[in-house]
Amino acid sequence: MPRIIKTGFLGLAGLVLTVLTVVLVRGAIEAPAPADPAPMLARAANYDATIKRDTWGVPHIFGKRDVDVAFGFGFAHSEDDFATIQEVAIATRGELASVKGERAAITDYLVNLMGVWETVDARYESDLSPEVRRVIEAYADGVNYYAALHPEEAASGFLPLNGKDVAAGFIFKTPFFYGLDKVLMAVFEGRVGKSGGLSKEGVDAFLPTDEPHPIGSNGVAVSPARSADGATRLLVNSHQPFTGPVAWYEAVLESDEGWHVAGGFFPGSPFMLHGHNAHLGWANTVNEPDLVDVYQLTLKPDDEDQYLLDGEWWDFEKRMARIRVKLWGPFWWTVEREVLRSEHGPVLKTPNGAYAVRYAGIGEIRQVEQYYALDKATQLSEWMEAMKLQALPSINYLYADRQGNIAYIYNAQFPDRKEGVDWSEILPGDDSSLIWRDYLPFDDVPMIVNPNSGYVFNANNTPFRATAANDNLRQEDFSEALGIQSDMTNRAKRLEETYGADTSISGEEFRRYKYDVSYSEDSRMAEIIDEVLAADPGDDVDLKEAQAILRAWDRVANVESRGAALAVLTAEPVVTAGISGQTPPAPMDTLRTAMNRLKTHFGRLDPEWGEVNRFRRGAVDLPVDGAPDVLRAIYGTREEDGTLTAHGGDTFIMFVEWDKAGRLTSESTHQFGSATLDISSPHYADQAPLFVGKRTKPVFFTAEELGPHIAEEYRPGKRAAAAN
Known part of the structure; x- marks a missing residue:
């Protein structure tokens, strides 16, 4: 050499x-020093909680005080899902790249850009009541106690969790439900027009991903006026990913101080997010009003640290974000990125210019305050007072109670915007009159309370079709500056065609309509199929066969269907592209792709839908009814063998009923079971057959109902070694 x-x-x-x-x-x-477990173990002595797990493994937490219950729940939740709770907290701290690597750095930057921790540090003591702070700190203590007993599961530097972490999780995540992350990503990528290219898929609260996420949720409330037996009924049916930071976890909490709820919780949340207490309940669905404004800034030619506002040059607020990025093995690196803020809000400098973003929820910390108040409300007036806190930037609410009241609220922190401005487009950043400073009062939010029709519904559709035509809100009564959506999903149309067409709904019908697997004649699916059928097949034998299959298809996606596979595989890419703001492929092209896939893997164009559409969890591998944007929503990952594996859609489902005497019963099912991560547990997939079979189990809401069904009873940290 x-x-x-x-x-x-x-x-x-x-x-x-x-x-x-x-x-x-x-x-x-x-590198962070290992946490000392002694203080975490010592704090556990401040609480007195009992965990009782029913025969399905669902934890029921009992305690004299709310803080006892919160502590016990933090521990039980960690037993089943500690890794996800930990990941949520790490992401919320802006430290996910230290665990996940470079692809998570954008999440850490968003935490800094949104000023999550500036908000927490400035408002934790002033804006949150001592009661709420004690509850969220108790939940954190429960998580810490579990981690102190299982140090091998805790990531370096994670411990201890604290109440500020819990509050910060809500600050970070709630704006993403109405699409803030999509707008920020569009600005990052140079797609700055708010009305174009904003995707509901491809980015979740924590990590960029190529895996499409479920789009949708269903909620229905029916009063005695529309029930065949005088009952009041509520459907809780949010569509979420099957796993991850926004996957549902079921629990029942009961304290002697009146906190008694059953329903769905997210990892890192001590509060029931939707479900019911003894008196009332609610379901949530995602709404998407225009709650984000983007401003193009004029930078000073000789000093890009200044921007023009009302004829004067203003300095950006500036700081550096230090993002620790895992490389490989023991190697990592810290990168520094500039974080800018203007009078409008966070600022992004891109090759296309500098843009400021102002959004609903900016600087808000009281989300935990509102959820706690909702959980403890005992009647409609108290629940409405909790809603008037207006700490939650978005999300629809479908409400029902034991007195027979029902309601629908298109909840949002609507910016108090100047009239006569097209807020859907990019705004000039040099005019301070376009920087809104407050929100409209709660009374201006679209809502329907006790309509004559006796029912309300939502499936991520416009609030102007939420009940019978005569009771609906009128679009002309609301300012265009609110940016209220006007779209209808297939699910919303099917709700009108099922619940809306039946003026005397029995309990059995209420459940059956929820599991509807049909596409409306007035759906996008029907339009795509019509387009395919209108094409001239010429001498193409396979195309003629495909058209015959689709012509005979009844637009039903059950496991026996011989047309659903071809139809769904053809239409889904077209619909998904349209929702994502991309140019949809031609239906004839997606039809050809679907035909090839089915021929290759199934040897025919019309396999039964159940051969293709599969539910898989551990040893469970079952055919499953449902498809995208039907009321029994199932979204699948395409596998190399030609099948689809369900990864989201219907997840935690709850049917709540108060009979005409006000007696409460509820039933539920979870797509997997309470042991979300432990494959060795009998509860890892024990609810899967119920879920696939469209069946439910009882919710043992009271101690008396639970009594005969207790499988385990223990204090946190005292569970029998053999228990799962």
Whole structure:
């Protein structure tokens, strides 16, 4: 080897060794010290909670005080889903890249850009009541107690969790439900027009992903006026991913201080997010009003640290975000990125210019305050007072109670915007009159309370079709500046065609309509199929066969259907692209792709839908009814063998009923079971057959109902070693 080359290699090797040494030394210096478990173990003595798990493994937490219950729930929740709770907290701290690597750095940057921790530090003591702070801190203590007993499960630097982490999780996640992350990503990527290219898929609250996420939720409330037996009924049916930071977890909480709820919780949340208490309940669906405004800023030609506003040059608020990025093995690196803020809000500098973003929920910390108040409300007036806190930036509410009241609220923090401005487009950043400072009062929010029709519904559709035509809100009564959506989903149309067409709904019908697997004649699916059928097949034998299959298809996606596979595989890419703001492919092209896939893997164009559409969990592998945007919603991942594996859609489902005497019963099902991560547990997939079979189990809401069905009873940290 020539000496000069040998010397070059030695020099390169020395450089690499130097870099690795710096990385390792820096890692040793800056790596967080292990947490001392002693304080976490000691704090557990401040609480007195009992965990009773029913025969389905669902935890029922009992305690004298709300804080006892919150502590016990934090522990039980961790027993089943500690890894996800931990990941939620790490992401909320802006430290996910230290665990997930470079692809998570954008999440950490968003935490900094949104000023999550500036909000927490400034408002935790002033804006949250001592009662709420004690509850969220108790939940954190429960998580910490579990982690102290299982230190091998805790990531380096994670412990201890605290109440601020819990509050920060709500600050970070809630704006993403109406699409803030999609707008920010569009600005990042140069797609700055708010009305174009904003995707409901491809980005979740934590990680960019190529996996489409479920789109939708269903909620229905029926009063005695529309029930065949005088009962009041509520359907809780949010569509979520099957796993991850926004996957549902079921629990029942009961304290002697009046906190008694059953329903769905997210990892990191001590509060029931939707479900019921003894007196009332509610279901949530995602709504998408225009709650984000984007401003194009004019930068000073000779100083890009200043922007123009009302004829004067203003300095950006500026700080540096330090993002720790895992490289490989023990190696990591810290990168620094500038974080800017203007009078409008967070600022992004892109190759296309500088843009500021102002959004509903900016600087808000009281989400936990509102959820706690909702959980403890005992009648409609108290529940409405909790809603008037207006701490939640979006989300529809479908309400019902034991007195027979029902309601629908298109909830949002509507910016108090200037009239006569097209707020759907990019705004000039040099006019301060376009920077709104407050929200409209709660009374201006679209809502329907006790309509004569006796029912309300939502399936992510416009609030102007939420009940019978005569009781609906009128679009002309609301300002265009509110940015209220006007779209209808297939699910919303089917709700009108089922619940809306039946003026005397029995309990059996209420359940059956929820599991409807049909596409409306007035759906996008029907339009796509009509387009395919209108094409001239010429001499193409396969195309003629495909058209015959689709012509005979009844638009029903049950497991026996011989047309659903071809129809869904043809239409889904078209619909998904349209929702994502992309140019949809031609239906004839997606039809050809679907035909090829089915021929290749199933040897025919019309396999039964159940052969293709599968539900898989551990050893469970079952055919499953449902499809995208039907009331029995199932969204699947395309597998190499041609099948689809359900990954989201219908998840936690709850049917709540108060009979005409006000007696409460409820039933539920979870797509998997209470043991969300432990494959060795009998509750890892024990509810899967119920879920696939469209069946439910009782919710043992009271201690008396639970009594005969207790499988385990223990205090946190005292569970029998053999228990799962």
